[in-house]
Amino acid sequence: MQQNQISMPLEPANRRVFPGRQVGRGLLTSSLLLALSPSFALAADASERSALLPWWGWAMALFLTTFVIGVFGVMAGIGGGVLFVPLVGSFFPFHIDFVRGAGLFIALSSSLAAAPSLLKANLASIKLALPVALVASGFSIIGAFLGLWLSALNPAYIQGSLGVLILMIVVIMILSKKSEHPEVRLTDGLAQLLGIGGTYTEGTTGEEIKWTVHNTIKAMVLFAFVGTLAGMFGLGAGWANVPVLNLVMGAPVKVAVATSGFALSITDTTAAWIYLNKGAVLPIVTVPSMAGIMIGARIGAKLLPKVKPSLIRQMVIGVLLLAGIRSLLKAFGI
Amino acid sequence: MEDSRFENLPAQKLYGELLGKLVNVGIVLLFVTFVVYVSGLLPPVIPMEDLPKYWVMPLNEFLEAAGSPTGWGWTQRLGAGDYLTITGIAFLASVSMVCYFVLLFAAAKAGSKIMVAIVAAELLLILLAASNILQSGGH
Numbered sequence: 001m002q003q004n005q006i007s008m009p010l011e012p013a014n015r016r017v018f019p020g021r022q023v024g025r026g027l028l029t030s031s032l033l034l035a036l037s038p039s040f041a042l043a044a045d046a047s048e049r050s051a052l053l054p055w056w057g058w059a060m061a062l063f064l065t066t067f068v069i070g071v072f073g074v075m076a077g078i079g080g081g082v083l084f085v086p087l088v089g090s091f092f093p094f095h096i097d098f099v100r101g102a103g104l105f106i107a108l109s110s111s112l113a114a115a116p117s118l119l120k121a122n123l124a125s126i127k128l129a130l131p132v133a134l135v136a137s138g139f140s141i142i143g144a145f146l147g148l149w150l151s152a153l154n155p156a157y158i159q160g161s162l163g164v165l166i167l168m169i170v171v172i173m174i175l176s177k178k179s180e181h182p183e184v185r186l187t188d189g190l191a192q193l194l195g196i197g198g199t200y201t202e203g204t205t206g207e208e209i210k211w212t213v214h215n216t217i218k219a220m221v222l223f224a225f226v227g228t229l230a231g232m233f234g235l236g237a238g239w240a241n242v243p244v245l246n247l248v249m250g251a252p253v254k255v256a257v258a259t260s261g262f263a264l265s266i267t268d269t270t271a272a273w274i275y276l277n278k279g280a281v282l283p284i285v286t287v288p289s290m291a292g293i294m295i296g297a298r299i300g301a302k303l304l305p306k307v308k309p310s311l312i313r314q315m316v317i318g319v320l321l322l323a324g325i326r327s328l329l330k331a332f333g334i
Numbered sequence: 335m336e337d338s339r340f341e342n343l344p345a346q347k348l349y350g351e352l353l354g355k356l357v358n359v360g361i362v363l364l365f366v367t368f369v370v371y372v373s374g375l376l377p378p379v380i381p382m383e384d385l386p387k388y389w390v391m392p393l394n395e396f397l398e399a400a401g402s403p404t405g406w407g408w409t410q411r412l413g414a415g416d417y418l419t420i421t422g423i424a425f426l427a428s429v430s431m432v433c434y435f436v437l438l439f440a441a442a443k444a445g446s447k448i449m450v451a452i453v454a455a456e457l458l459l460i461l462l463a464a465s466n467i468l469q470s471g472g473h
Contacts, residue, residue, distance in 0.1 A: 046390040047387075047390050050386040050387070050389065050390050051386060053386075054383070054386075055382050055383060055385040055386055056372075056382075058386070059372075093386070093389065093390050094389045094390070095389060095390055095391055095392055095393070095396070097392060097393040097396075098389055098393075105423060105426070105427075108426065108427065109426060112353070112357045112360075112426060112429065112430075113357060115350070115353055116350045116351065116353045116354030116357065117350070117354075118350075119346050119347070119349055119350030119353070120346075120347055120350040120351070122342050122346065125342065125343075125346075126343045126345070126346050126349060126437070127342075127343055130449065130452045130453065130456070131452060133456060134452055134455055134456045134459070137456065137459050137460070138459055141459065141462075141463055141468065145468075148393065151392070151393070152392070152393070152394060155392060192339075193448060194448060194449075194452075195338065195339050196339070197339035197340050198340060198341070198342045199340050199341070199342060200342075210340040211340075212339060212340070265353075265430050266430050266434075266456065266460075269427055269428075269430045269431070269460055269463075270459055270460055270463040271463070272427045273427055273460070273463035273464040274463055274468070276420070276423065276424060276427060277404060277405050277406075277463075277464075277466040278393065278404060279393065279396070279397050279402050279403070279404045280393050281420065281423060282388075282389060283368065283371060283416055283419035283420060283423065284372075284382075284385055284389070284416075285389060286423060287364060287368045287419060287422075287423070290364065291364075291365075291368075294361070
């Protein structure tokens with residue numbers, strides 16, 4: 001493995017401020033500050049905003065925010081990364097480079113947590129995920145380099161194009177429809193060569209569903225594009241994977257959702273390593289976010305049967321719309 | 335051939351079980367190392383109270399100001415809480431790689447050349463991304 005030399009001497013910090021009992025108060029304070037404080041809203045400069053809370057206050061605020069994202073993300077049927085990057089990138093003081101690094105690990109941890117049970121239930125298909133992941137992960141490496149290069153030129157490029165992308169995702173979420181069991185009359189040569197297909201048991205009826213796919217080459221071109229965007233912005237790509245697998249390739253919607261989740265565990269791995277090796281992963285930003293999203297997603301999954309998914313979905317679309325506009329405004333220094 | 339297409343990959347359950355176990359180990363590792371970091375059991379290189387000054391910086395500026403290593407340089411600083419935490423993060427970024435090696439052997443055993451090729455190509459991509467070879471070439 002290639003290693004870069006370390007030139008700086010190690011100087012461990014001995015002065016420490018222990019959060020102790022203040023953590024509980026900080027939890028409340030940080031969320032209140034985030035939600036209500038006019039000074040927070042007006043602190044346009046990241047350094048000014050950063051000084052509004054101590055380090056542990058930001059860590060707690062991040063945990064709370066990602067917890068809520070986890071709950072609502074699962075209920076709205078989207079991954080956490082797509083909400084995390086625009087929201088945290090717009091409203092927290094962290095530089096967008098670290099937010100995108102954390103975003104990839106959030107998407108990665110969510111998919112890693114869900115994949116084992118989806119694979120064991122035969123809802124996620126390795127045969128379907130293999131070509132998808134290969135194409136998307138190859139292009140996510142290109143996307144990761146492109147994103148870091150653009151950000152080094154001017155972070156506003158990334159912030160602005162992120163805003164545009166989020167607004168596009170909003171449009172996709174509003175317009176996209178799902179097909180429970182799309183009809184695949186004639187499969188294509190590549191799908192035949194790869195033997196893509198499978199069987200799963202429909203939980204509601206107990207029926208054995210056999211499925212296969214078509215339009216594989218067309219879908220691979222789309223996955224190349226999606227992989228580039230995922231690496232570039234640190235987003236999960238469930239918002240795009242599911243429609244492509246379901247509507248373009250003709251996989252049943254449950255297989256599409258599960259396979260997309262599993263494929264992300266591979267796709268995001270490659271881009272995540274690029275960010276980690278570049279030094280763009282700060283543990284204080286990444287770990288509370290991963291913890292918040294994983295706990296939130298588990299609670300969201302339990303609440304799922306009790307809520308109206310369409311209402312949650314509309315709420316999430318509204319939040320994404322605001323986050324997209326905010327990202328665009330931030331790019332123009334507004 | 336037509337019937338076999340609807341059969342799920344025999345290695346799928348093994349992959350799921352192995353992934354589940356590795357992810358659980360990763361989560362525990364992440365939690366323990368993060369507690370060590372924020373509790374100060376192992377002092378970090380960047381003092382906690384100075385973090386708000388660093389996390390607003392663009393990446394290149396941060397790396398210079400913090401003297402932070404890139405690539406696998408973090409492994410030489412495992413005595414510091416902040417770098418120790420990266421162990422858990424890196425572990426979670428590696429679990430799919432381990433599962434893909436298992437899948438590679440399963441595909442080879444089943445004699446599926448196309449699957450061996452796809453799995454091997456994916457493994458190569460992940461190893462390339464993890465090795466830092468691409469980054470070094472880019473400098």
